[in-house]
Amino acid sequence: MRRILLESLLRRPVTDAAPKLDDAELAALAARIDVAARRRLGRSLAIREVDAGSCNGCELEINALQNAVYDLERFGLRFVASPRHADVLMVTGPVTKNMRIALERTYEATPAPKWVVAVGDCAVSGGLFAGSYACVGPASAVVPVSLAIPGCPPTPTAMLKGLLTLLRS
């Protein structure tokens, strides 16, 4: 333990620099960001992740946001265990019919002001699962979506850029 701690002290941090945000990219990502709500929430956001039927690829990359390389918390962004503590819902998956009610209830349980971020091609458009008897389709068919981050799955850097648009005043 001591050796690992000592090594960590002597080495340079593994954390990447913050991604550069480019305006055109941000404009494309943000479909509807409520500026007034952003002022009220300040520079810190609590995120609740809702898997609405993904293949778990998006979850792997969302989890990667919390590793030491991306270190999401340095931006004031953090994952919380309950929608009641959340400002943002990150929704993944093609919203299966079996998850529809759970997603609706999670949204209702989240206090306003709140935003929904659709993460990954499935949540953005239904992806490869569009048209299935078992899927509702994109997240926007069930809850209002403010930001769409496409990709299969989106890289952690792409997600980080998207989430930072929510904080940018």
Place this chain on the structure above:
Amino acid sequence: MTPLAALIDTDRAADPESRWPRVMVDADTWLDIAAQLGAGGWTLVGLWADGQRVHMAVADDAPRPAVAVVSLDAEDGAYPSVGRYHPAAIRLERALRDLCGLRPEGMPDPRPWLDHGAWGVNAPLAGSRGEPAPSVPEGYTFLRVDGEDLHEIPVGPVHAGVIEPGHFRFTVDGETVVRLEQRLGYTHKGLESLLAGSTLDHAARLAGRASGDSTVAWALAFAHAAEAACGVAPPPRAVWLRALMAELERMANHFGDVGGVCNDASFGILNAHCGVLRERVLRAAASCFGHRLMMDRVVPGGVAVDLEDSGIITLRGLLKEIHRRLPQIAELYDQTTSLQDRTVSTGILRPALAQRFGAGGHVGRASGRDFDTRRDLPYPPYEQLRFTVPVQTEGDVNARVWVRIREIDQCVGMIEQMLALLPDSPIRVPVDAAAGALREGMAMVESFRGDVLVWLRLDASGTVARCHLRDPSWFQWPLLEAAIEGNIVADFPICNKSFNCSYSGHDL
């Protein structure tokens, strides 16, 4: 006990040359096999339907591991239940009834499984051929637990962490879990229905999303099945690159899980270090193959992208770092008593149960089930690689962590060998889906979680007529219910993470 080969007259097989002979049987033989499974003679590796025909894949360990498929035509939409004799078949039969509309006669559990009553169709895979299935009733009845001072804790489908959705119903006595009952199916996307009617290339993309964490293994198993059905062999370099990707995937997942288990014991430092190593593997994968999870890189006929010389240098650097860091991580895990206190003797899966359910991967191998598809039902290039299959017998969380750590070490050795032996050849051959006499293919591939199975039937035009995917989780989820019994509720997350079953791979 009858060996599998004696019961199945391979002369009658659809293709006697196939690695996986399939024969039609009558109801009596079907029941004999079910009884053999129940008696523990053989292992069930799959149970699915194609139209009105039920297929069952069975493995026999002696004299050497072999797998065969038996098929039975359902009469009036019913077939004799296997779950009645062999509990590992029960969830498969419940799902088969939900999806294909075929009734398992004599099955002890009449409840639906994947169908929650929200699809708007009954038996979506039955098409117009099946009898209309009875509609799913509102609500769901959990098994009754009687006793003084018991109470229930419902958890999910939306969980506290960033994980997949599923419902857990705990019945507890104080802090102790008396029973856990799972309810799954929340991530059912209708994957097998989307596969039907797809071209091979599109179907490969779909199969690669059965469970995102095992996308390479799924795409590989699908490619094997498609190549068997069409009678083509992938070029040598592609074979080696596929295995290289599969081992990178295994390593990345094991790092994630070792860190995750430690994190669930509030030992964050190991999660941080494992997380960085996982990230290194994913970045190396992205730089070598153009995708962090290597999705859609394994395709029928070969691989989609070649490994450049610069990639070989990247991978050698990665291996060097892991070689140096893994012993440190193992040592810290082993010598932290507060962590050991949480993992040793927690969530014990008895070896007999692991054997009975044919649990694959780290779940089986931490409970003494010495089985690995790469060694026991080998596919190229693994017969040319030196590796060992780590096995432990304690069956607790600690054993599952150790199996993973030791497997990472094996992955490093295998990738080193592959980089040295990588042959030169094209990386892809065309697959003519409309050619080939057999039109049917099956494959089993070792994912990080255990053996995945793909069965594929093509129609005359070369599109997928039916494709079945069976994730290792089918035989691991029920064992988690058994392993948690008698543990405290607070130890469920660590037990669950040590299994790390796939919701999506199971629900499809």
